[in-house]
Amino acid sequence: MANKTTEFLISHNIEESIKHRSPERKHARMLYKELHPARILLFKCMDGRVHIAKFTNIPTGILRPYRTLGGIFDLGDSYLSDLIEKTIKHCSSKKPCLIVSTYHFSKGSEKRCCAGHDNNTGQALVWAKRLRDQFKSVFLEKRNEGILYSIVMGIETDNQSLIFHNKNGEIFNVFENLNSSREEIILKMLKIFPDVSDEVMNALMELVMGNYNYIKNSTSEEVALDREHKELSLCIGLGFDWLHIPNKALIVSPFRSHLKTLDDCIAIAASIILKNIKSGRVDEKDGVTIMCAGLLFKEHTNDEAQKMRAHFLYKTAKKVIEKRVPELLNYNLEYVVGVTSHDTRLFTEFDPTEFEKTFEQGTIVYPEELTFISKISEN
Numbered sequence: 001m002a003n004k005t006t007e008f009l010i011s012h013n014i015e016e017s018i019k020h021r022s023p024e025r026k027h028a029r030m031l032y033k034e035l036h037p038a039r040i041l042l043f044k045c046m047d048g049r050v051h052i053a054k055f056t057n058i059p060t061g062i063l064r065p066y067r068t069l070g071g072i073f074d075l076g077d078s079y080l081s082d083l084i085e086k087t088i089k090h091c092s093s094k095k096p097c098l099i100v101s102t103y104h105f106s107k108g109s110e111k112r113c114c115a116g117h118d119n120n121t122g123q124a125l126v127w128a129k130r131l132r133d134q135f136k137s138v139f140l141e142k143r144n145e146g147i148l149y150s151i152v153m154g155i156e157t158d159n160q161s162l163i164f165h166n167k168n169g170e171i172f173n174v175f176e177n178l179n180s181s182r183e184e185i186i187l188k189m190l191k192i193f194p195d196v197s198d199e200v201m202n203a204l205m206e207l208v209m210g211n212y213n214y215i216k217n218s219t220s221e222e223v224a225l226d227r228e229h230k231e232l233s234l235c236i237g238l239g240f241d242w243l244h245i246p247n248k249a250l251i252v253s254p255f256r257s258h259l260k261t262l263d264d265c266i267a268i269a270a271s272i273i274l275k276n277i278k279s280g281r282v283d284e285k286d287g288v289t290i291m292c293a294g295l296l297f298k299e300h301t302n303d304e305a306q307k308m309r310a311h312f313l314y315k316t317a318k319k320v321i322e323k324r325v326p327e328l329l330n331y332n333l334e335y336v337v338g339v340t341s342h343d344t345r346l347f348t349e350f351d352p353t354e355f356e357k358t359f360e361q362g363t364i365v366y367p368e369e370l371t372f373i374s375k376i377s378e379n
């Protein structure tokens, strides 16, 4: 029988998939896209407290999130740059793409800042700016002028406030402008981002005003609840864009950077979960869940390829946790491995041990091959 954390994740996925496919949600997304045609790609930390759809009240399924430890992405990773190419090829000047490279921090305590950067907010900001500049140099050359726009955005998790940075270091902090009117805010944003198209400013203002209304309507008790880490699950891979509850899971993408390897990301995330249990912020009886997923886009991949990705992530996670955070195994740890459909957001589980058997034929070495190998060794 599955532990409580796994049970929750599976039933939450089914509920969200049903909602995602419902005519009401489809209609809401269509209406939103008509009014706000710019596509928003968010590059952010795996941290479960950083939940921008919630902090802006933007309907689910609109923002396209990419998550990993510390928001440490590098466009030198061919898998990431290939995915971005595929994502932005449908953008145009009427339907531009806003790329938001983010960092996060806590105003009240250095300890609550980003674990991916050892709580060093300066380093987190520098990395976010580095990613913005990589986007500028790779994708924003002449061919994409007016189609793509890349900015840096901070998230202050104590007040759940957004902070927008332009390339000259000028800042607009939503929390410090709660007494300004919408008209005053537009003027300030236009001053900071004078070169954006109307469509991109429209998208930026959705983030700003969504966050402005969210902060004004949240009680301080609600906000305080999510100041500390409370995750009991770790989601590895792509295909978790159905998890709409903050502080439930840490999410690590399978992308590479020279700063942290995938193994490092998994180990740091696993140790955050262990700390959450030991500090008593979560109920250890619920159990720990490691979910590994591939993401199925019908138009450019297939089910077997995504199963293989999920299986690879499962093997990697298992090895890293057993070696680097073995204490976590004492807390009813379970692996759930599967493939998420991008269209329906439904996660379909498979048995990784059975999947492994698909390749059993390859483990047999035939006599002719043995002779061949021994001859190579002799030489």
Ligand SMILES: [Zn+2]
Pocket (backbone or CB within 6 Å): 045, 046, 047, 069, 070, 071, 104, 113, 114, 115, 116, 117
């Ligand atoms: Zn972080």
